[in-house]
Amino acid sequence: MAETRxxxxxSRLCLTPFTSGIQRVAKxxxxxxxxxxxxxxxxLADLPTHNGWRVLPHEAFVKYYTEKEGSPYGIGRPLIxxxxxxxxxxxxxxxxxxxxxxxxxCWLFPKLKDRGVTIVSHVYDIIPITxxxxxxxxxxxxxxxxxxxxxxxxxxVICNAEAxxxxxxxxxxxxxxxxxxxxxxxxxxxxxxxxxxxxxxxxNLFEQLTPYRYLLMxxxxxxxxNHRLLFxxxxxxxxxxxxxxxxxRLGWNMEQFAKEISKHPRNGKDLFFxxxxxxxxxxxxxxxxxAVAFPTKNEGFGLPIVxxxxxxxxxxxxxxxxxxxxxGEMADYFDNTSVDSxxxxxxxxxxxxxxxxxxxxxxxAYRPRSWxxxxxxxxxxxxxxxxxxGTVPQDLRVTQMAVLTARNAxxxxxxxxxxxxxxxIERLLVCCPERNIAxxxxxxxxxxxxEFFTDEQLLNGEPLPKDHSTRNFYLRCLMMRxxxxxxxxxxxxxxxxxLMPVTQECFLKNGRYQAYYSYDLRxxxxxxxxxxxxxxxxFRTRDLMTANHMPALLYASHQPQIIDKRLFLExxxxxxxxxxxxxxxxxxxxxxxIAKHPSMFSAERYCSLGWPGxxxxxxxxxxxxxxxxxxxYDSLYEDGRIFAGLxxxxxxxKFQAESIEKIRRWTAELAKQDAYKAQMRTxxxxxxxxxxxxxxxxxxxxxxxxxxxxxxxxYLPAGAAMRIPLHAEPDAIQPDTEIVYSIKDDRGRQIxxxxxxxxxxxxxxxxxxxxxxxxxxxxxxMLTLTCGACTVNCAVSCVR
Amino acid sequence: MKTYTDDALARTLYRLAAERMQNAxxxxxxxxxxxxxxxxxxxxxxxxxxxxxxxxxxxxxxAYLMLLGRPLDDPSRESWKGSLVLPQQEFQIAVxxxxxxxGEYRNNxxxxxxxxxxxxxxxxxxxxLISAQAMPQRLVRIYQKMxxxxxxxxxxxxxxx
Numbered sequence: 001m002a003e004t005r006x007x008x009x010x011s012r013l014c015l016t017p018f019t020s021g022i023q024r025v026a027k028x029x030x031x032x033x034x035x036x037x038x039x040x041x042x043x044l045a046d047l048p049t050h051n052g053w054r055v056l057p058h059e060a061f062v063k064y065y066t067e068k069e070g071s072p073y074g075i076g077r078p079l080i081x082x083x084x085x086x087x088x089x090x091x092x093x094x095x096x097x098x099x100x101x102x103x104x105x106c107w108l109f110p111k112l113k114d115r116g117v118t119i120v121s122h123v124y125d126i127i128p129i130t131x132x133x134x135x136x137x138x139x140x141x142x143x144x145x146x147x148x149x150x151x152x153x154x155x156x157v158i159c160n161a162e163a164x165x166x167x168x169x170x171x172x173x174x175x176x177x178x179x180x181x182x183x184x185x186x187x188x189x190x191x192x193x194x195x196x197x198x199x200x201x202x203x204n205l206f207e208q209l210t211p212y213r214y215l216l217m218x219x220x221x222x223x224x225x226n227h228r229l230l231f232x233x234x235x236x237x238x239x240x241x242x243x244x245x246x247x248x249r250l251g252w253n254m255e256q257f258a259k260e261i262s263k264h265p266r267n268g269k270d271l272f273f274x275x276x277x278x279x280x281x282x283x284x285x286x287x288x289x290x291a292v293a294f295p296t297k298n299e300g301f302g303l304p305i306v307x308x309x310x311x312x313x314x315x316x317x318x319x320x321x322x323x324x325x326x327x328g329e330m331a332d333y334f335d336n337t338s339v340d341s342x343x344x345x346x347x348x349x350x351x352x353x354x355x356x357x358x359x360x361x362x363x364x365a366y367r368p369r370s371w372x373x374x375x376x377x378x379x380x381x382x383x384x385x386x387x388x389x390g391t392v393p394q395d396l397r398v399t400q401m402a403v404l405t406a407r408n409a410x411x412x413x414x415x416x417x418x419x420x421x422x423x424x425i426e427r428l429l430v431c432c433p434e435r436n437i438a439x440x441x442x443x444x445x446x447x448x449x450x451e452f453f454t455d456e457q458l459l460n461g462e463p464l465p466k467d468h469s470t471r472n473f474y475l476r477c478l479m480m481r482x483x484x485x486x487x488x489x490x491x492x493x494x495x496x497x498x499l500m501p502v503t504q505e506c507f508l509k510n511g512r513y514q515a516y517y518s519y520d521l522r523x524x525x526x527x528x529x530x531x532x533x534x535x536x537x538x539f540r541t542r543d544l545m546t547a548n549h550m551p552a553l554l555y556a557s558h559q560p561q562i563i564d565k566r567l568f569l570e571x572x573x574x575x576x577x578x579x580x581x582x583x584x585x586x587x588x589x590x591x592x593x594i595a596k597h598p599s600m601f602s603a604e605r606y607c608s609l610g611w612p613g614x615x616x617x618x619x620x621x622x623x624x625x626x627x628x629x630x631x632x633y634d635s636l637y638e639d640g641r642i643f644a645g646l647x648x649x650x651x652x653x654k655f656q657a658e659s660i661e662k663i664r665r666w667t668a669e670l671a672k673q674d675a676y677k678a679q680m681r682t683x684x685x686x687x688x689x690x691x692x693x694x695x696x697x698x699x700x701x702x703x704x705x706x707x708x709x710x711x712x713x714x715y716l717p718a719g720a721a722m723r724i725p726l727h728a729e730p731d732a733i734q735p736d737t738e739i740v741y742s743i744k745d746d747r748g749r750q751i752x753x754x755x756x757x758x759x760x761x762x763x764x765x766x767x768x769x770x771x772x773x774x775x776x777x778x779x780x781x782m783l784t785l786t787c788g789a790c791t792v793n794c795a796v797s798c799v800r
Numbered sequence: 801m802k803t804y805t806d807d808a809l810a811r812t813l814y815r816l817a818a819e820r821m822q823n824a825x826x827x828x829x830x831x832x833x834x835x836x837x838x839x840x841x842x843x844x845x846x847x848x849x850x851x852x853x854x855x856x857x858x859x860x861x862x863a864y865l866m867l868l869g870r871p872l873d874d875p876s877r878e879s880w881k882g883s884l885v886l887p888q889q890e891f892q893i894a895v896x897x898x899x900x901x902x903g904e905y906r907n908n909x910x911x912x913x914x915x916x917x918x919x920x921x922x923x924x925x926x927x928x929l930i931s932a933q934a935m936p937q938r939l940v941r942i943y944q945k946m947x948x949x950x951x952x953x954x955x956x957x958x959x960x961x
Contacts, residue, residue: 048909050843102869103843106806132817137829138871144817145839148810175812176802549803688911689951692900694845698916709916727849727914 003040004383005090006033007081009053009103011046012096014072020249021220022097022124024303025187027065029095032375034058039379044081045073050102054078083111084622088594088602089512091118091386099139099146106145109153114520114551115603116594118386121154123182125300126167127224134224134297136252151175155598156385157182158378160301163322183381186326188371189306202281205274209288214243214272215316215346216289218282218304219296221258221273222251226318226336229295231261231271233339238270240350247274247285286311291349294318295336302326312364314356316345330363390512391599398504398562400486401448402429404475405494406455408436412443414497414632416650419446421498425490427451431458431479453483469537470582477579480568491585492560495632496608499659502628507562509602515590516561518606519554519621521545525723525769528762533582539763541587544578550595554621555586557606558631564600567593609666610636615673616721616773623670627663642669676720679799683715697724697770699739699759699787701732706787708739710794714783718800721773726757728768733759737787741770743796745781751798752783774798810839829871834858841866848915856884856891867899867910893917906948 008030016023033041043061044053060074086092092112098105098121109119128135128143135143150157151172157180159165165182172179215237219225227246234244250258261273274281286292292308294317305327308315317323318336327333332348335341349356401418405411411430418425427449430440434454444450455464458478465471479485490507507514521542526535538554545552555561571592572579578588594601606624610631636643642665646658687695695711716722726739737759743752752772762768775798783794804812814835818828830838837850846866854862860880864872872880883891896917899905943954 050910104839104841106810106839107841107843110806129813129817130820131824132821133824133826140817141829141835141838144813144835145810148806148813148839152804152806152809174816175804175809177804177809178801549805684911688909692897692912693915694911694913696914698914700916727916 003038004386005040005042005087006382006386007042007044007086007090007092008095009044009046009092009098009101010056010072010096011044011053011101011103012098014045014056021303025122025124026095028188028371029375029378031062031065032372033379034062036375036379038383042081046101046103047080052080052082053103055081083108084115084605086112086115086117088116088598088604089386089390089510091120091382093120093122093382093386095122099142104142104145105149105153109149113153114553114594115517116551116598116601118156118598119154120156120158120382120385121150122158123150123164123168123300124160125164125298126171127298127300129171130167131224131298134222139252147171151177151180154180156180156381158381159184160187161322161325163320163325164300166321181385183377185374185377185381186369187301187303187306188374189303189310189368190370201284202274202277205272205281206284206288208268208272209243209245211288212290213241214245214289215291215293216245216247216285216308216313217293217295218286218307219248219294220251221246221248221254223253224297226295226297227254227257229336229339229342230293231257231264233342234264234266234271236339236343237346238266240346242290242346243270243272245272245274245285245289247277247282249276283311286313289313291316291346293342294323295334295342296320296323297336299323305331306368309363309366309368312360314349314359314363316342316349330366387599389510390602391597392508392511392513392564394511396488396508397424398486398488398490398508399424399426400429400489401425401427401492401560402431402479402483402485402489403492403494404431404472404479406433406436407494408432408439408443410632411440411494413649414494415444415446415448417497418492419448420650420652420655421501422490423501424504429453429483429485429489431455431475431483451484453479458482465580465582467536467582468533469584470580473537473581473583473585473588474579476585477572480565480572485565487566488562488564490560491563493558496558496560497630497632499609499628499630499663500656506607506628507560511600512602513562513564513593513600515555515594515601515603516557516559516606516608516625517553517555517590517603517622518557518608518611518624521552521554521587523621524554525618525766526763528766528768529756529758531763535763537582537584538587539766540582541584541591544575544581544583544588545591548575551591553587553591553603554584555590556584557586557608558611559606559608559629561586561590563589564593567597567600570596609662614642615666615669619677619723620670620673623674627666630662642666672719676717676722679715679717680722687711687713697726697785699726699728699732699737701729706732706734706737706790708785708787708790708792710783710785710792713795713797716772716774716796716798718774718778718798719776721771723769723771725767725769726759728759735760739770739785739787741783741785743772743781743783745779751775751779751781807836807840811836830861830865831858834862834865837862838865845911845913847913848917852892856886856888859888859892860884860895863895863899867896867908867912868902868904869908869910889917903948 010026013023013026033039043056045056047054055078056072057074060070061072063069064072112119128140129147132140159182162184165184169179217227217230221227230244237244261267264271286308291314292304294302294304294315296318298320299322302323305315305317305323309330315327315331317327317331317333319333332345334345425448429451431453434456437452440450458475465474521538524538542552568589571589594603604625605622607626607628608631609627610633612618613633634648635641637646637648643662646661647654684695691712698709700707739757740754742754745751757768757770759768778800779798781796783796785792811832814832821828833854841850851859851862861872864870883894943951946954
């Protein structure tokens with residue numbers, strides 16, 4: 001069985017100097033998960049920019065949390081991971097208190113779901129929603145946001161008690177939402193150190209406490225825990241010869257309570273507050289207590305109960321469902337609103353010494369659950385939901401490719417590449433006009449067998465839409481319904497060429513269809529002012545996906561992709577109206593499938609060069625994962641262009657060397673783009689330091705007139721074609737609003753000829769952008785922008 | 801079963817909690833609008849446009865939470881009390897200037913984006929970038945990590961100030 005890849009954000013654990021409560025659970029479980037060979041674990045901690053993580057080295061993490069040595073972050077340059085780097089077949093498991101993290105889940109989870117990453121959230125309780133009055137305002141607010149992300153996006157939830165699962169179901173009922181699938185995994189209770197280290201024990205404290213003559217309450221001092229009830233009973237308990245010990249740290253909104261403790265006349269005699277006790281002290285406190293009192297108003301689990309049992313100590317607990325579930329028959333219960341009820345429970349313990357000792361003996365024989373068992377159950381749950389192996393049959397063989405084309409010449413130039421590099425493909429179904437068939441048959445004699453299906457057969461007399469993209473999608477739909485296609489085949493275009501030998505694994509790996517994306521449709525800007533049919537197609541696809549709450553990545557990655565015809569038809573059945581709407585065949589299909597069949601798909605970054613035709617055609621949204629295919633453009637081979645001097649047709653002698661050369665040149669171009677972006681980031685940071693704001697171009701409306709504001713200084717890398725967004729207020733955009741901009745250098749030479757941007761022509765929801773193609777040499781100059789009566793200048797520094 | 805947009809679900813949860821807080825005799829820590837803005841915020845930048853529409857009291861809450869990463873403290877709340885009646889833009893400039901010029905913000909470094917308000921009192925130094933770009937990247941990075949007073953000192957030493 002393949003190992004399950006799990007990513008865990010432990011930002012809070014790494015920041016917390018003590019490991020109690022949730023951080024304790026996270027630590028105990030993670031340390032055990034690291035030992036499981038069936039799991040590949042990536043531990044993460046927040047970066048200062050909050051948009052990515054640093055990877056925690058396993059050794060450093062284990063050393064820090066077992067031996068208290070070093071730092072969980074390790075030493076040296078950290079490995080950085082962004083949400084986009086988490087693979088589709090991985091599980092993102094939130095075990096830490098994620099609601100407190102700056103990378104909030106309402107932002108993160110949709111990004112992960114776009115690519116089908118499985119999300120599992122550990123829900124300790126939902127008390128900040130059911131009883132919000134017990135929580136700090138910040139915690140409650142963050143918890144509400146986090147819960148909405150969990151309910152919307154989590155594939156699975158882990159709770160520690162049936163009562164919490166029930167509370168979650170009740171909440172979903174109130175919201176009329178389907179509850180997420182849930183596994184109940186009770187927590188463990190053994191301490192990291194099995195025997196107390198005598199040096200860590202607070203001996204002064206124990207000199208003042210007589211064994212079995214004190215009630216112990218363990219946990220953070222906070223309103224929900226209801227320490228007040230025990231505090232109010234101190235005098236009556238003292239009259240019975242009992243002391244009270246609170247052990248824990250001081251939490252939110254309890255400063256007044258702490259003062260009351262310190263001023264209590266019995267403080268230091270019959271009442272003790274042990275702040276931040278060591279594990280050893282707390283273990284001895286448990287062992288010597290008459291009983292552990294737990295008057296809490298509500299809990300997600302009630303760890304002190306099992307910890308008391310593990311130390312052979314009786315428990316007096318609030319009579320609430322979750323504690324009944326955890327404490328069972330072994331604990332005694334009282335009404336958490338009544339001091340008398342508590343005292344009655346205490347009196348029952350004190351009434352018969354023999355019965356008390358018998359109870360201790362019974363509890364001592366009881367073996368509460370260990371952290372090992374809790375971790376094993378959690379791992380089992382994660383492996384069930386997040387198996388890296390998908391559900392596509394492993395023995396599936398793909399032998400057919402299909403192409404829609406009207407251009408024989410292009411297909412005939414591409415065929416030798418397919419023939420040489422894709423040995424698993426045996427047949428190519430060509431959907432083309434009938435008149436093209438004879439020439440193809442005559443001129444192609446390679447290994448791949450051509451099959452034909454004519455446009456006439458496809459259309460069956462139906463008219464063909466005029467718009468290029470509408471026609472394209474319509475024909476693909478007809479192809480799925482009418483052409484003799486295998487259930488699973490590779491769809492391609494007549495100009496997608498492999499650059500190296502390709503196996504079926506490129507398309508189908510570990511039981512998952514590989515889906516290659518290159519952009520986020522929600523950020524697609526297109527060619528502003530001159531939108532192409534492709535741009536409109538992308539916008540329509542974006543709208544379709546977002547309106548239906550589906551991921552919206554751009555899968556038109558200009559490389560062959562695998563299609564399961566049955567799922568394509570299922571998508572058409574789900575959205576019958578789209579056939580003539582000109583949406584994108586790749587984007588609709590893959591986004592739909594990743595939303596509906598995540599276990600069958602893996603979303604990967606694209607693997608093609610020649611997309612875009614020229615790298616500076618737009619700002620790359622992501623870098624390709626590898627370069628395996630070429631989106632062929634003749635023009636790229638012309639003199640002065642990137643592939644000048646290389647062959648445009650297949651030459652078996654030169655193929656390998658030329659492919660390597662193409663990859664080298666394209667990679668160098670990609671690196672240049674990265675360098676430009678890095679330079680722009682440096683400029684933006686410096687600008688912010690100096691001017692307290694981001695260097696931006698803004699179009700606002702003041703007294704009915706459009707007003708431009710620009711940065712005081714603009715830095716642009718020489719040779720780059722930078723695209724800088726214009727933030728425009730809707731009120732400032734009239735149908736005739738036009739921004740004219742140009743750059744002159746300090747000698748008065750025109751560097752950038754006048755360019756025009758008409759924001760009203762920019763697709764709704766898309767940010768207008770100013771385009772600055774810079775010469776390859778440095779200069780200093782002035783950018784002038786005019787909008788109506790408003791003219792502004794901005795100093796430009798173009799640096800190599 | 802209902803289908804919610806992200807924001808609609810978050811708002812519904814907010815109202816649910818608000819009702820329970822009211823039953824317990826307490827008020828919610830922030831308005832629903834501020835809550836919605838915070839829920840939909842990016843973690844690595846604060847978009848002025850996202851908070852510009854808020855009324856002065858909400859803007860103040862949101863600006864503290866988003867730019868400083870903490871709720872408005874009582875002394876600050878008290879000091880802003882008298883200014884809440886200012887016209888919206890004037891108030892927003894005052895709040896943003898105060899926050900952005902604070903040492904606390906400089907440590908946080910969450911960028912404020914798409915803000916048309918003029919917040920800087922500093923003079924335009926057109927040579928700054930040119931001279932800085934001439935510096936080796938490593939030095940620039942070291943400079944960026946320096947506290948403000950050390951940056952000033954470094955500039956003085958370099959004869960830039």
